[in-house]
Amino acid sequence: MHTQIVLFDGFDPLDVIAPFEVFHAGGSASGGRVSVELVSAEGPREVVSGSGGLALRAAAALDPTRPGLVLVPGAAGRIGDEHQDEHIPTLLARTLTTELPALLAEALRDPRVTVCGVCGGSLIPAMAGLLEGRHATTHHLGLDMLDATGVSAVRARVVDDGDLVTGGGVTSGLDLALYMLEREVGPRVAHAVEDLFEHERRGTVWRDRGLSPAAF
Known part of the structure; x- marks a missing residue:
């Protein structure tokens, strides 16, 4: 299983590093059957996160046809002031002006690929109109935004919707990767x-299976 973790300007480092370490360790534990790399929509480049200028290097361009996982992290920045350039929704919305939405659309069409979103990472394909009618989660502060895109937002740590698997808040990247x-x-x-x-x-x-729970 190969995982491509997507970097974009303003990404949240923990959304990236936690899954990267899990998949890297998974490669050792499985005798090399698991691999992971950092990619970007633009190709190899240094990408600056939204946390104190910390940068990571994307080693390759995202290949939406490569079998395995494509994992999209959320953004790190300010929550309160929507007029700030580093406002998290602004950072996420900027990705819509790149090639990333088209690449994610292609990945979602490929039955050999599972797209994963950690924290605000699920909002990127959602805002691009790619997840309408699907079940997904995100950080609790973004659930209303997810709902507004036509997604059935679920307040859960991890939501498995087949070829779309999403995680809630920042540290959920560990749980999703495991x-x-x-x-x-x-x-x-x-x-x-x-x-x-x-x-x-x-x-x-959370999966869309089994009995629907009665109201408490």
């Missing part, structure tokens, strides 16, 4: 990585 290891490679590898990082996943992975 879940994808379990789903795609197996629970023994996922457990080994979970044990290595001394992290226990939180919450039930």
Whole structure:
């Protein structure tokens, strides 16, 4: 299983680094059956995050036809002042002027690819009109925005909608990545990585299956 983690200007470093470490460790635990790389819509370049100028280097261009996972992180910046350039919704909206939405649309059309979003990362394809009618989650502050795009927003730590898997707040990147290891490679590898990082996943992975719960 290969994972492409997408960098864009203003990305949240924890949304990137936490899944990267999980998948990298998964590669060691699975004898090389899991791999991960940092990519961008523009190709190889240094990409500056929204956290104190921290930068990471994208090693390649996002390939939406490569089988495996495409993981989109959220943005890091200000929450309150919508007129600031580093306002999180502004940073996310800027990605819509790049090639990223078209690349994500192509990835979502490919049955060999699963698109993942961590925190605000699910809002990028949603704002591009790519997730209408799908189930997804995001940071709790963005659930209304997700709903407004025609998505069935679910308040859960991780939501599995088949070829679309999304995580809630920032640290959910750990839980999402461990879940994808379990789903795609197996629970023994996922457990080994979970044990290595001394992290226990939180919450039930929400899927559109089973009985609908009655109102409490």
